[in-house]
Amino acid sequence: MDQLKRRNILNNVMLTLTGICTVLTSSVLFLVLGFLVYNGWRSLNWDFFTKLPLSAGETGGGMANAIVGSGILILIAAAIGIPVGFLGGIYLAEFGGKTFAMLVRYTADLLNGVPSIVIGIFAWTVIVVPMHHFSAWAGGFALSLMMIPIGLRATEQFLRSVPNSLREGSLALGASKTRTVMSVVVPAARQGILTGMILGVARIAGETAPLLFTSFNNQFWAAKLGEPSASLPVMIYTHAISPYEDWHRQAWAAGLVLLMLVLIANIASRWVLSRGASAQRG
């Protein structure tokens, strides 16, 4: 009887502990959000979106160039990453042989696991070194490398979940394989693929490490893509480690803006996916 009591107590204690673990881990996101909203909201004003950063120590100014710069870097990255991920994914799901497709799949996972700072070194060696200066091109290229594996695996995964009867139906009607893939299989998987691409963009939007020595930073507007470019994540970093009170304020504001963008993209993509899933079931 005594032993049973002990076992029951252990049972309750351990199960309560797992509950506490859950509460702790689930609440971290709210902590992060709370601090950013509390500190960032006060600092967010119209100037933040429309003005250039002022030189160190001066009060005021904004991060207009970093917002636009981030947008441009993401566009460059998407322009490279989405086609490669999408078409490569089509190959893996629809055309791929066994060995080569497996090799590509494995490499994509490997690339996905490469630390972002190493990706930055790579982009530096292939673009910054030959060009002799930092540029938005190099930053966009580095980000695209982080996006490709996500797009590739998402495309493959969702194309594979399309039932074979659809393919067979289309082929039986006399459509070619290309036609089948483009007009039947891809549209059937479109929501999933779109979700994957949004998640890819959300992931690279906040990446800082690959940009430190590729697109670098810029206190002014970059006139060309071949020039160093400001971006929100790098701005947050440089402002946060600076000793100036007003720069800290701006870092919080930039953090809030970036976090909101990333969270909205993530939530939106989930929503698209769950809606797609229920539509398919219904």
Place this chain on the structure above:
Amino acid sequence: MATVAVTAPPESRPRKLVNFWRDGDQITHLVTLLFAASVLLVTVFLVYELWIHSGPSRAKFGFSFLTGRTWDPVAEKFGALPFIYGTVLTSFLALLISVPLGVGAAIFLSELAPPKLSNACTFLVELLAAVPSVILGLLSIFTLVPLMRLYVEPFFKRTFGFLPLFQGPAYGVGYLTAGIALATMTFPFVISISREALLAVPREQREAALALGATKWESTWQVVVPFARLGIIGSIFLALARALGETMAVTMVIGNDTGIHTSLLAPGYTIAAIIANEFTEATGDIYLSSLVELGLVLFALTMVLNAAAQLLIIATTRRGSRQD
């Protein structure tokens, strides 16, 4: 039936069309193949570039690069040991915090929580994984560092000050702070993958244990968790790989000190952090290529871990499906 009026098109047109599409298939095949191959090529090229650009450093220092303790850009003497030490130590601290927390939460979410609550909590945790590391770094600088300096580190010094692990001044920045910041980025991986592995355990296993008179905890800890252990270990490896390569949050709170310290409260450096801090300022071939070689070391470390994690996760999912 006889009135089916299919106006036959000129004999050659469908054939041409069929040929075109058949050729089109080959073109599509080729184009998609090229894009898939580009992923392979770019990755091989990445390794090649790292290897070539670290050449001068490899030639000058050889294997002593990995064991050298001095990092002196002025004398052009570079050793990676302080950074390897810092990387391994901070990652280990991160796992020490995130693994019990993560596995505990995964157990709750898979075994006790109703599905709706479980999914909601997993969603929150996975959103946390999406928060950019620079934002966690920002938060760490202004909230975690003062908290550590004023309360946590003095507490450790008072309580465990006799240990060499908790000596020296409380700066707020250092190995321990970096480890805590890293833990918040690694437990989402542990939770979401471990939970999947636990959910994949067949129900019969739990029922059999309960029928034999085990309590809920005994059935979970002695039957369900061992059954899913490969997946859980896989999630830990993945978390470790992420912790090793993590740059921004660590760079912001590690303290940037190129020495090797026993005390967890001391400032240090990690591989990723020194690359982030010094790469743009590095002058001279040897300096730069030493930093690239650090990148190569980091790359090799994470690759091995990722491969191991993948194998473990594949092994569990296979076994799980066979048992079903």
